[in-house]
Amino acid sequence: QVQLQESGPGLVKPSETLSLNCSVSGDAIRHYYWTWIRQSPGRGLECIGYTLSGGITYYSHSLKSRATISVDLGKRHFSLKLTSVTAADTAVYYCASGAYGDRLEYWGLGTMVTVSS
Amino acid sequence: QSLLTQPPSVSAAPGQKVTISCSGSSSHIANNYVSWYQQLPGRAPKLLIYDNNKRPSGIPDRFSGSKSDTSATLGITGLQTGDEAEYYCGARDSLTVWVFGGGTKLTVL
Numbered sequence: 001q002v003q004l005q006e007s008g009p010g011l012v013k014p015s016e017t018l019s020l021n022c023s024v025s026g027d028a029i030r031h032y033y034w035t036w037i038r039q040s041p042g043r044g045l046e047c048i049g050y051t052l053s054g055g056i057t058y059y060s061h062s063l064k065s066r067a068t069i070s071v072d073l074g075k076r077h078f079s080l081k082l083t084s085v086t087a088a089d090t091a092v093y094y095c096a097s098g099a100y101g102d103r104l105e106y107w108g109l110g111t112m113v114t115v116s117s
Numbered sequence: 118q119s120l121l122t123q124p125p126s127v128s129a130a131p132g133q134k135v136t137i138s139c140s141g142s143s144s145h146i147a148n149n150y151v152s153w154y155q156q157l158p159g160r161a162p163k164l165l166i167y168d169n170n171k172r173p174s175g176i177p178d179r180f181s182g183s184k185s186d187t188s189a190t191l192g193i194t195g196l197q198t199g200d201e202a203e204y205y206c207g208a209r210d211s212l213t214v215w216v217f218g219g220g221t222k223l224t225v226l
Contacts (some may be wrong), residue, residue, distance in 0.1 A: 047215035102150040103167035108162050
């Protein structure tokens with residue numbers, strides 16, 4: 001049974017850093033691809049980036065300068081940090097993982113993050 | 118603007134068949150596997166089709182996928198009201214992160 005669960009503050013002030021964790025349980029610990037995706041209200045899916053268990057990380061070109069994704073299998077979680085947030089970063093943030101790079105096999109339930117003062 | 122293009126909406130009656138197209142460039146579709154995701158209202162996306170035409174365990178064979186050159190298609194037969202959802206195509210290559218279509222809202226009339 002694979003379970004992913006996002007956690008973090010639901011409200012972040014503009015210019016601050018958004019920090020989210022995705023806790024991993026069950027067979028997910030054997031996965032290799034760890035991905036963060038977001039969905040702005042009423043909009044489609046946007047991949048922020050993903051990291052491999054081996055340590056290589058890839059980021060969306062538009063978010064590369066502000067995003068950091070890391071995985072800590074020992075602590076059974078992977079994380080996202082997004083700096084200097086603005087209202088445009090308001091979205092539902094999903095974590096996803098899987099053993100294969102050609103599919104987003106398992107998804108968390110998502111967590112809504114609002115950027116507002 | 119999404120890198121993959123999908124129609125904003127499709128509709129059909131219960132029991133009928135519908136197809137959803139996804140078009141893109143050679144760098145995104147032609148040279149990579151396409152996957153499809155179903156997002157029920159208020160829920161997280163769920164993997165529906167991977168490797169262009171394979172179904173994960175538990176996905177009924179009413180759902181099918183195909184790909185030709187720079188286009189992919191999701192087919193759903195025997196439409197049910199429970200199929201009403203947003204459907205996204207996605208692809209990833211070794212040089213970029215995941216790219217998605219803008220989503221297609223399926224209405225079962």
